Amino acid sequence: MPRTALAGVLALQGDVPEHKAVLVELLGQERVVAVRSKEDLANVAALIIPGGESTTFSRLLDATGLRSEVLHRVKDGMGILATCAGLILVATQVERSRSGNDPKPLGLLDVSVRRNDYGRQVDSFEAPLEFEGLKGEPLMASFIRAPRILKVGKQVHVLALYEDSPVAVRQENVWGLTFHPEISGDTRVHRLFLQACKMF
């Protein structure tokens, strides 16, 4: 991967500044972009889809033309780190909600998910996780209106579990986390992902 390869944060909505700050710390300002249009994706080799509201993301992906461009670039080898609402967006299957207001997922990661399954905003919590490939102390993970992964496909590799449910998974270049890794000050997950995308 050339040194000019960029890391991007999908900046349509959600936890954009926090992820950008981690990327800037690891790669430097000049290698980090906020992605708002198809054109912004041009030199991006590693894309973060942050937490936020998956129904809003889904709508904005269509409105900006980014849906088809992201699908195309992932087939070309671009890496994706999708967290929380991001994970819902990359899943193959999202359980229908009672409201019927559901996102249309990209179908890049063979998991089925149920939104908000750990409770409401007030039920948000932190938990230490053993995360495959991370040395040292357990990773403190923040779960904020998190989705639950109900089922994983055969090609999906589980990187971390919480109470017997997968909370971090990977299918080749697409990574999905049910929690937020960007607010603890621990940059190890971002680093591991960027290494897998050959950004270092």
Ligand code: GLN
């Ligand atoms: N509950 C949100 C959704 O379903 C996700 C929450 C988050 O990203 N922190 O889109």
